[in-house]
Amino acid sequence: MTDQTANGPMLAADGTPLKQSLNRALRRQKLRAFLLIAPLLIFVLVTFIAPIGDMLFRSVQNDIVADTLPRTVAALSKWNAESGAPPEEPVYRALASDLLIAVAEKTHTQLGTRLNYEDSGFSSLLRGTGRDVDDMGEDVTKALVAIDPIWDEPTTWTNLLGEPAWVSAQADWDKAGGKTAEPPFVLSPVAQQNLPLTSAAFADFARVMQTVKNDSPTEKRPWNTVAIGLTEDLKANPAAAGAFGTEWQPALSAIVAAAQMGTIPAANFTAAFTESDKAWATPQPWSIIKIFSPRFTSGYFLNAVDLKMTADGIAPRADSERVxxxxxxxxxxxxxxxxxxxxxxxxxxxxxxxxxxxxxxxxxxxxxxxxxxxxxxxxxxxxxxxxxxxxxxxxxxxxxxxxxxxxxxxxxxxxxxxxxxxxxxxxxxxxxxxxxxxxxxxxxxxxxxxxxxxxxxxxxxxxxxxxxxxxxxxxxxxxxxxxxxxxxxxxxxxxxxxxxxxxxxxxxxxxxxxxxxxxxxxxxxxxxxxxxxxxxxxxxxxxxxxxx
Amino acid sequence: MADGAMTNDAFVVFDRVQKSYDGVTLVVKDLNLSLPKGEFLTMLGPSGSGKTTCLMMLAGFETATHGEIRLNGRNINTVSPHKRGIGMVFQNYALFPHMTVAENLAFPLEVRKLDKSTRDQKVKRALDMVQMGAFAGRRPSQLSGGQQQRVALARALVFEPELVLMDEPLGALDKQLREHMQFEITRLAHELGITTVYVTHDQTEALTMSDRVAVFNDGRIQQLAPPSELYEAPVNSFVAQFIGENNRLMGTVTEMKDGICVVRLDSGDFIDAKPVNVSKVGDRTQVSIRPERVETNKARLSPGAHTLKAEVLEFIYMGDIFRTRLKVAGHDDFVIKTRNAPDQVRHQPGQTIEIGWLPEDCRALDAP
Missing domain, CATH: 1.10.3720.10 (MetI-like)
Structure with missing residues (x-):
């Protein structure tokens, strides 16, 4: 019952193209056949193909460095590993900030394990430094406390930097004994605008306190990086001392004065890291961090064929490591x-x-x-x-x-x-x-x-x-x-x-x-x-x- | 019975050969057979009658349990197959699928260590002989059944054996091709003067191709005779029944004289027959009449000959002949064939007619 039109396609009896007609007739059959294999297909996809794909994806996946040390990775981008010199102070400081968070979240050990694959000894280096990082810049905090004892009080910092509404909410939570959900820390806009370094450091601290330690930021004196940030903010922008109202003016002005006098010691993370471990004074650990900072790496594959990535490019592994x-x-x-x-x-x-x-x-x-x-x-x-x-x-x-x-x-x-x-x-x-x-x-x-x-x-x-x-x-x-x-x-x-x-x-x-x-x-x-x-x-x- | 005479010019001889596979039953019982050079002999029989076993013993793939097989005067019982130099065509052709047609044909020449130019020449000649010259480069799987059959034939002939064995070689072909190949094979066999032993269960094939046919049943040769003799003068009821169409009537011999016997059928009717396997009055017998030898025109019978009343059950028009099924002496499977001639009567079902035959066309055989 088909008809060949002059020069068109073959038509079925009802005038639709024969091909379309045939497809429609077969669609049901095809669908039924597909439904029959669907359970197996889904089973294989879910339990086999997808996990194996995910597993194989790990061979190039390398999020941990970028996720754990975001500031360090950003700071290191300007550093040239081939220079043969260790990076500048800001990089050390960035690593200190990252490590403070990582230590609190305990991710620095995972990072150590990861980088240890590439350079054995990295794990113990990060663990050792992780123990010391809390005390780095302690002299700055001490200097602030010497100027005014209020800086030893945790609440001074929360009141200065927190949004008033959050401060009262957190006070209620503290009083209630921590039974309800903790109100997440909110920076006050004034602090954010006038004390950017302080705010950024404290926001990290408050987040870690609240989410990781499940504790109140009002209970513990913040990290030394916050004190360092405050000193540097006020030194760079003395006018900020007046932005927080009259009750803060004396305390902040005292710091401005002391900073201008030079009585507050400048933070030296380079020295602090070197003191913690001499390896930090060499370019080696930094180049490892830099090489393995991208989110995708060929490092595992190179390792699998007995090669490794160094600052100078791809090199064979030592004889003892070739297996x-x-x-x-x-x-x-x-x-x-x-x-x-x-x-x-x-x-x-x-x-x-x-x-x-x-x-x-x-x-x-x-x-x-x-x-x-x-x-x-x-x-x-x-x-x-x-x-x-x-x-x-x-x-x-x-x-x-x-x-x-x-x-x-x-x-x-x-x-x-x-x-x-x-x-x-x-x-x-x-x-x-x-x-x-x-x-x-x-x-x-x-x-x-x-x-x-x-x-x-x-x-x-x-x-x-x-x-x-x-x-x-x-x-x-x-x-x-x-x-x-x-x-x-x-x-x-x-x-x-x-x-x-x-x-x-x-x-x-x-x-x-x-x-x-x-x-x-x-x-x-x-x-x-x-x-x-x-x-x-x-x-x-x-x-x-x-x-x- | 088997032709036991051992003539001196016999090329292939089976001498009291027996074969048993399990030590309990004999598949081949006391086979005696001799073939002169150049003869085309067909072993015909139902499956399981021992004909293929005989062929396999001749080819060397089975060993005789007892007796001797001689080829050209030499006992070949212990000669291994590859030293017998016998060409063989198999039922499924057994063309080597991984070799081309030419390679298949060259194989027997290669193992005989002939040099390449001789090989090529012989292969070409053999292929031309079966009109397959154009297919030398093809694989067997690219050929049709009939073409494969021709190649198999050429391969069995290419090394110029004196004896060729064929094991139901045409079984897989359609009717037309089979008839054509029957002709080809006999032509080649006669042209080349090869002795051929051909196994089949198709009686038409056996009758049209052979010089002599050995009818096998139950491990024995029932009759060894040229086709015409086999058809017209079967020596026992098995052969009569197996070859061609046959009408059977059961009865008892009541009178014997002058080479004619009178048989009283179980229905009480009397008929004349030629005694073949009956010796005395009172013997049970099966009489056998070919459908085309039954006479419906009384005028053609000798006066006084016995006739039988028959009722027409069915009339089948088959073009060249008429096939009429009758009810005779209580048997309703009695068939007569009459030529489609202008004056031929076309019997109508229900009609009663009188039938008879010449006594020599009606053979009184053994009662099975």
């Missing part, structure tokens, strides 16, 4: 070896399976599948019992006189152990695809080859083997990809020399908690597998892989 390239190579080579042994051992078994009478083949198939019925851990532990130097295999060899008692073979806690145990565990993954491919090769091919004059070997090698290659391909891909990411068996029987890259990834996820590096190593492993898959596709052809 990952070696581990990647070992993982590849051992996986290839395991794949090879699986082919050698699995091929004859698969051939038997495909050619024995059904009853015997079923029994053999059960034996092949038997390992799947026991836990992986149990099988691997069994290998420990078999392979150790006082184990069953060595005992047998010694008993048979093949090995001298004092020269028992080292079969475990090395690469031999990993290869033996993993070959055993992965063998079914080679046998099953091989078997299903061999099952489809009719016996008449071998007969035909023999009837044409080929010997048994020629018939096998020229006729049977080429047709079983898709099975070898499928089995090899399965075994290799499973082997490359294997964890539990190398962990248990591999010792130090037989572990895989995945053991290192697990270590970084579970023990060192360096998730960024773990994610980078994982991403690299994924990339390596994809590249190998691509190479395989180019050489063998993925359509040449059959699972049955």
């Amino acid at each position: 990952y390239i070696m581990l990647f190579l070992r993982t590849m080579i051992l996986s290839l070896a395991i794949t090879g042994t699986c082919i050698l051992l699995g091929y004859p078994v698969a051939w038997l399976l495909a050619n024995l009478p059904p009853r015997t083949a079923n029994l053999l198939m059960i034996l092949v599948l038997l390992p799947f019925w026991t836990s992986l851990l149990v099988r691997t532990s069994a290998w420990k019992v078999l392979l150790q130097q006082q184990g069953v295999i060595n005992d047998l060899l010694v008993w048979a006189g093949l090995v001298a008692d004092e020269n028992r073979l080292v079969l475990i806690n090395n690469q031999t152990g990993t290869i033996i145990a993993m070959t055993h565990i992965l063998l079914p993954f080679m046998i099953l695809p091989l078997y299903s491919v061999m099952k489809t090769i009719p016996p008449s091919y071998l007969r035909a080859a023999k009837s044409l004059g080929a010997t048994d070997w020629t018939a096998f090698w020229r006729v049977y083997f080429p047709q079983s290659i898709p099975g070898i391909g499928a089995g090899s891909i399965l075994v290799f990809i499973l082997a490359i990411g294997y964890y539990i068996t190398p962990e248990l029987v591999g010792g130090a020399k037989g572990v895989f890259i995945s053991n290192r990834i697990a270590y970084h996820i579970g023990t060192s908690l360096n998730w960024g590096l773990a994610a980078a190593l994982g991403s690299l492993l994924l990339i390596v597998v994809l590249v190998l898959y691509w190479v395989y596709d180019r050489i063998v052809g993925i359509d040449n892989v059959k699972l049955g």
Whole structure:
């Protein structure tokens, strides 16, 4: 019932284009098909793709420096790391401000852990300085208190800098004993306008007091940075002393006078940091902070290939720290070896399976599948019992006189152990695809080859083997990809020399908690597998892989 | 029964061959067969009759449990298949899928270590022989069934074997192609003077292609004869029933003289028949009459011949012939075939007619 209009598209009986008609007719079907796969799709997306994506994203994510040390990062942007000199005083001061908050929030230890990956010793440096930072600039506060004891009172600061409405609300809250929600600190506009440094420092202090310590800013004398800010504000703008009304004028004017006289010592954070740790006098920690201040970093990936970022660019790590390239190579080579042994051992078994009478083949198939019925851990532990130097295999060899008692073979806690145990565990993954491919090769091919004059070997090698290659391909891909990411068996029987890259990834996820590096190593492993898959596709052809 | 005579010029000989797979039952029971050079012999029989086993024993893929198989005077029981030099065409062709047509054909020449130019020349000649010269570079999967069949045939012939075995090679082809290939195969076999052993369960194929046909059943050769003899003079009821269409009537011999016997059918009617497998009066027998040998025109029968009353049940117009189903002596599956000629009577269902036949067309066989 279609109609071809002069030169338009094919039309359905009702005049709508045929294509549109067909789409409409199929839409319901397509929707139904989609709904059928939707539960799995959602399940996989939510529980697999999204978490893995998030995990892999950590390999480049680096928010912690910028989030913990925002002022320092901003101040450091002007500093040139290649100058060879440490940065100027404002940078030290910015770090002091950041650290005060970080110490209160206890984020400086996390930052220390993060930067320790890049420069060992950073963690203890930040912890040490974090303990000292509270006392830096103490002499300024002391000088203020000496001028007027009211500066020792916490309420002096809140009354001066807080919005009157907040001051009374906070007083009510204090009286009530802290049972209700604390009114968040609000800066008075006057203070904000006239004492900008003081206000900024105090606002941070009040926020930390209220949100982190869950305490009232009226209970504790503020940080030294607030006193320093007040001194500098008043020195820069003496007129500010008069902006707060008559009751504040004497106290503030006294500070103005003292600042002009020079009786208040200038804050020296450079000296204070150097006193806390000599490392701060060198450019090294600063350049680390600067290099890793961007929110995205290639540091984890460089680390994963035994490189590091320095002020001079990318450089190889010290010999003692190079492990990952070696581990990647070992993982590849051992996986290839395991794949090879699986082919050698699995091929004859698969051939038997495909050619024995059904009853015997079923029994053999059960034996092949038997390992799947026991836990992986149990099988691997069994290998420990078999392979150790006082184990069953060595005992047998010694008993048979093949090995001298004092020269028992080292079969475990090395690469031999990993290869033996993993070959055993992965063998079914080679046998099953091989078997299903061999099952489809009719016996008449071998007969035909023999009837044409080929010997048994020629018939096998020229006729049977080429047709079983898709099975070898499928089995090899399965075994290799499973082997490359294997964890539990190398962990248990591999010792130090037989572990895989995945053991290192697990270590970084579970023990060192360096998730960024773990994610980078994982991403690299994924990339390596994809590249190998691509190479395989180019050489063998993925359509040449059959699972049955 | 089997032709047991061992002539000196016999090319292939089965001498008292037996085969058992499980040690309990015999699949092939006492097979004796000899083929002269150049003969086209077909092994015909229902599935499980042992014909393929015989072929496999000849090819060397199965070993005889007892007896001797000789090829050109040499006992080949222990010769491995690749040394027998027998060409074979398999049921599913067994063309190597990973090789091109030319490579498939070159394979037997390669393993015989022929040099490349000889190989190419022979491959080309073999492909031209089956009109597949243009397809040398193709893979078997790119060929149609009939083309694959031709390539398989060429591959079995390319190394110039004296004996070629074919295991139901035309089973997968459609009717027209099959008929064409039947002709091709017999032409090639005769042109090249090859001895051919051909296995099939299709009797038309067996009748049209063979010099002689061995009808297998139950592990034995039931009859070994040229096609015409097989059809017109079956030696037992199995062969009569298996080859061509056949009308059966059960009865007892009541009289025997001058090479003619009178059989009293179970319905009480009397008929004349030629005794084949009956020896004395009182023997139970199954008489067998071919549908086209039944006569409805009484004038053509000899005077005094027994006739039977028959009721027409069905008349089927088949173009060249008429097929009429009758009820005769209590059997309602009695079929007669008459030629579509201008003067031929077209019987109407319900009509009662009289039928008869020449005694030599009606064979009194064993009662199964």
